[in-house]
Amino acid sequence: MNPKIQDYLHTNREAHLKELTEFLSIPSISALPEHKDDVRRAADWTAQALENIGMENVKVYETNGHPVVYGDWLKAEGKPTVLIYGHYDVQPVDPLHLWDSPPFQAEVRDEKLYARGASDDKGQTFMHLKAIQAVLETTGTLPVNFKFCIEGEEEIGSPNLPLFTEENKDLLAADVLVISDTGMIEKGKPTICYGLRGLCGLQIDVRGAKSDLHSGLYGGGVQNAIHALVDIVNSFHNENAEITVEGFYDKVLPLTDEEKEAYAALNFDEETVKQELSVSDLYGEKGYTYLERTWVRPTLEVNGIYGGFQGEGIKTVLPAEAHAKITCRLVPNQDPEEIVELLQKHIKAHTPPGVEVTTKLFDKGAPFLTPFDHPAIQAAGRAYEKVYEVPTSYTRGGGSIPIVAAFDQILNVPIVLMGFGLPTENFHAPNEHFHLENFDKGMLTLCHYWYELEKSI
Template identity: 65%
Template sequence: MHSPKLDQYFSDMRETHLSELKEFLKIASISSLSEHKEDMQKGAEWLAENMKQAGLENVKIDATAGHPVVYADWLHAPGKPTVLMYGHYDVQPVDPLHLWETEPFEPTIRDEKLFARGASDDKGQVFMHVKAVEALLKNSGELPVNIKFLIEGEEEIGSPNLDAYVEENKEALAADIIVISDTGMQGPGQPAVCYGLRGLAGIQIDVKGAKGDLHSGLYGGGVQNALHAIVELLASFRDKEGTIQVDGFYENVRPLLDDEREAYKALGFDEEALKQELEVPALFGEPGFTHLERVWARPTLEVNGVFGGFSGEGIKTVLPNEAGAKITCRLVPDQDPDEIVAKLKAHVEAHKPQGVEVTVSEFDKGKPFITPYDHPAIQAAGASYEAVYNVPTAYVRGGGSIPIVASFDEILGLPVVLMGFGLSTENFHAPNEHFHLENFDKGLRVIGNYYEQLANFTPEQLKK
């Protein structure tokens, strides 16, 4: 059961809290656009002030080489665990503007949904944690656990300065667990705790043949065509069933536990419904795995783009002299992005077609992360969801990548709990982003309950 006192507080303060959140959402804190630099500072200052009003201490705005980080804490629960809560106050650009039904920085409530850029990703969810702390302090005068907030302003541009900040402030950020609310639920009314994310390794392959495009009548059949070369090379990466053919690619993949496979099966995922939704005749992937297992717990190699030759109207009878492709791999524990890139390069060298030169460029990298799903902090999060939503919590992995999560795991060596309240239908990163107020209301109560649940553990019990 969640606390009746907290429940009453959130009910009494609902309109005040929504009014405050709207103020936060009015700030156009777009980290990727230089013309919004002042808005980024304004967003950090608004958040810092709201944290002070909530009762948090040692509130400060720390400069980085880019946009500032907001820090706050409350550390008066001796012997109790310390939670590091991470989130971000920056948002995505709003284009195309004409597709928004209301102005992106003029928050509007329609059908019990709050529409604004950042409503779900991630201002709304960060705000909920601040208000949960406020509620606990107002009702008890203290928190059940120690807490530190680390809210950055560069998540939407890849957190380029956060690793350095965390390294420099390692002692100040010391904690027992990290909590992040920047993910989603399994579906409406179906809470989920995400305990793992895939990593990422990206490359570009460039193929160079003759000094320029050649006439296909004069040279066809006698000189290598760069497009044929790239197609041949790309075809060597996977077999017809999708199993990756790169030597050693799977050698460090952590196998799924039987309990995990049973938990995924219990979700009752409808693969037929997915086929209809995507309008495809069949799903595809590694034999021996379900769709959820493939997208959550197995590595991938995908061609994201191929370029070269003539693609205009009509036909042009040439042998293209240049072609290329972009490839990304999603990685799972315990794969290392640097090792995977080295194996990809070795594969390209071993399968390089005759008559061309091939170069490989490295792009984005991010390590995978996993906190064992039976970890006490993960299970406590599930129990807090269940206390409010009154349905079993799903324990899931995410198919995507959040590089900073892996950085936290690596630099601070702490278990990471991803407990989000957004829905995949809420248009984050797209026009008409919104947040269902049902999950705002319930989420506040879940977070308050979770901090209380964590007080039942010693710091030693929460070690990874």
């Protein structure tokens, strides 16, 4: 990589920070209707910034909610195309009095930039623009093609982006999708999250007699709705905390040896988790470590249960109804639709006599995985290592990022989550900030990444 690129970033640091400060000054809170115009202003600002760095076909696309900003540069003929996703909307700022400086007046303290959106995600989106500008202005060209898709509804669950993506499949077609909206595992440890769990679930409603009964008069004679529910819920796991729903694990991708090594290399300390959560023991599926259980193994958790009397003391009632809410975290290649069917079949098979059981389905999300050894992932790892000079950590996430799953399904493209945030940077909370060390190193990493990608895919 041309050493002038690094010089360019160094020379223009103050100008970049000034420009980012302007971006951060727009209170583009997508959740609050009174900020609708601000969200629009941030979209326009983003479009202008894309124009400024040399992107073409820049356009603010209308949706049923806040707009999507698009722009591209497609002059690297025969080279891969990178789609960059980010978002220009931010979280609300309440409670305002807990902020040490105004959330929309960015302030640098102790080499950290404080503002709402500094890290999530205006700061990280902005880095992509400036890294590309640095390469383009320094070398007169770019090693790969670029498309930008910057939305304004991520903080409210991206309600319109899946449809936009579906309707603009060709526009967004790419060889790799890069998202910088996650974090590094800890300071100084560059991290690539290459898989996320999906989600499906349902509510179980058990109905026994037509009303609650006197436990003296009827107790022992008729089914207790809570007993029936507990029977069903208990049947989901065996004594090894394995899920006993038939077929549940059938499509689960096994952990590869490389992945096992990568996780072991993280030197993850389970003791710290125990202390953090104040539990005497961690617990879960036999034969797997804590990280494996939370990253690569599916789960079935009861999120809520209720039935009968909940007040102080005792009421000797035999409850007529009982309810449980359960969700499964799914891993590649489990199919949420299929798992829900297996769950329903299991519930039916395990319903004891004397009660009626119905279920209500919850929203579903597919799991996501870009294979660990995918060239786009490995290229990102090498780019990080060039700048941070330590081995890249390869992780998976136990949660879901709905838009990642949607992109995965609609665009069918490898996705690289290159996050530069830190777990301590108060995402969604007062005093959100961004470590400028990662602002500087991150942009350099991105520049390296484009050149690595050119060679790899």
